[in-house]
Amino acid sequence: MKNLIISFILILGLGFQSTAQEIAPYIKIGESSETIDQVSEKVINALKDNSFSVLGVYNPARKSGLKVIVFTRSDIKNTVVKVKDRGALAAAYKVGLVKKGDKVVMSYTNPDYILRAYLMDNYSSYKNVFTTFSSDLRTCFAPLGSEFTPFGGSVEADKLKKYHYKIMMPYFTDPVELNEFASFEEGLQTIENNLKQKKGNTVQVYKLVYKNSKVAVFGVGLRSSEDGESHFLPKIGEAHAAALPYEIILQGNKATMLHGKYRIALHWPDLTMGTFMKIMSTPGDIEDTLEELCQ
DSSP states (O other): OOHHHHHHHHHHHHHHHHOEEOOOOOHHHEESSSSSHHHHHHHHHHHHHHHHHEEEEEOGGGTTTTEEEHHHHHHHHHHHEEETTGGGGGSOOEEEEEEEETEEEEEEHHHHHHHHHHHHOOOOOOOOHHHHHHHHHHHHHHTTTTTTTSSSOOOGGGGGGGOOSSOOOOOOTTOOEEEOSHHHHHHHHHHHHHHHHHTTEEEEEEEEEEEETTTTEOOOOOOOOOTTTHHHHHHGGGGGGOOSEEEEEETTTEEEEEEHHHHHHHHSTTOOOHHHHHHHHHHHHHHHHHHHHHH
């Protein structure tokens, strides 16, 4: 009987530990003394050699000391789109390269963090796919660094599916509607054409289109010096460069974006309210820019 009680206590303890597990938004691969372009080339080659697809590369805030490489893989891309409520946003992952002194710091978005947040209750349905994806990423990047340390703040695993920054702040389920089109095809053509014209001082970093599902995701670089990345990124932390670019998702005939007060907070969960107040206009500025791309 005593052994049964001890076993029961241990099971309860393990269960508590798993639900209280803290997850960080980024994983640091390591540092390199090579140039940022040399590191970028090695990252891209490593991704391609391990069956990942590179979707785009750009310099956030137009800074040569910042670079983001966006990638995906067919298994993750084809799984997340099954989740009807904007699951395709979880298809793209990013490597962030940040020049710091004479070193380049390499990091990437933590799939477990993003997938739990964006897929919510659907996360557990495809957990085996996600676990394999995360493990393969570590194997892919192992020749480039050996740290693999989480950073960037943290959120309890079981709270990510209902994450919000503070009371009265938006959730994942509170998207901003950018436009409603006559059809998916019209929406796709409109956004593509506006991005080609770099409307709103933007640049297309990547595009994922699921024609059969009538879903498209656009990664958009915000290049305005007044209210784009160069305005807000230095204030909230360039170490989190892998948070970018921002996304538009077109599902059916509706284009939406994640609310800035949700998406920025999710990718910078350790922001103080004081720092958040310094970019108070940023969520609205991003909305205005992405809305312009959908007109």
